[in-house]
Amino acid sequence: MDSWATTRWSLCSRSPNIKSAFIFTGSKEIPEGQPNCLAGLTFLFTGELESLSREEAQTLCKLYGGSWFRCSAKKLEVIAKHKITTLTEDKILELIGTHSASEVDPKVLKKQQDEIKKIKQAAKAMEPTKGSTARPDANAIRSRIMCIAFREKLKGPAIAIDQLVAGSQSDSRQIINMLLVWKLQSGEGPSKPMEFDDARKILTRNCAGLAKAAKKMELLSQAADLILDSDLVD
Secondary structure (H helix, E strand, O other): OOHHHHOOEEEEOOOOOOOOOOOOOOOOOOOOOOOOOOOOOEEEEOOOOOOOOHHHHHHHHHHOOOEEOOOOHHHHHHHHHOOOOEEOHHHHHHHHHHOOHHHOOHHHHHHHHHHHHHHHHHHHHOOOOOOOOOOOOHHHHHHHHHHHHHHOOOOOOHHHHHHHHOOOOHHHHHHHHHHHHHHHOOOOOOOOOHHHHHHHHHHOOOOOHHHHHHHHHHHHHHHHHHHHOOOOOO
8 A cells, every 4th residue: 555545644735936826727637536545544735736726625535535624733733743744736636546445444434334324314314204295394494594694694574584484374475476576676676566565664674775675675585485495405
């Protein structure tokens, strides 16, 4: 087995003489390695690589079964003190192209297979059962709306959220439909009957300025899309 394949921590750095990470982007061919050829190896990426961004290198590492970690400067000094093997970008690409999955510790592969099995079981448990409705329950809908609101740094009126959650009521469905129509015609501005204007006043209450109101309408429209599609994923 190659010496670098037995190391637990592998450091990958770039020559300090190269100032920019984008000078040679995409200039090197990435070899097609065997599945799990990096299983059991953990990498620490420091500095800048020659043709890959750090994020691309981390993704490539995970793609072939390896893992990577971050550490503080103090821990980095400890790793360097123990003279852990340092790999250049060329060496990592060579490792992907030449290292065989058969050289990986069977215990590591078994652990990966167990994790995949757990993920599949969890995914199966999330599938709707026969006879059950695809519509999420009220708590899941309310939680999803609040997550969107938190991410967008908006505080939606409680009455608006309750109306969106209670989507089985005809008046709530009417408000949701109006929101969706408003979203499509947002460039023209609201021009619907009084019922829509009333709903708009409720949903945009306590909004500071038209821009803030428009963004909140967009937020609630996204929430309405999620509810109508029974989809809680962005």
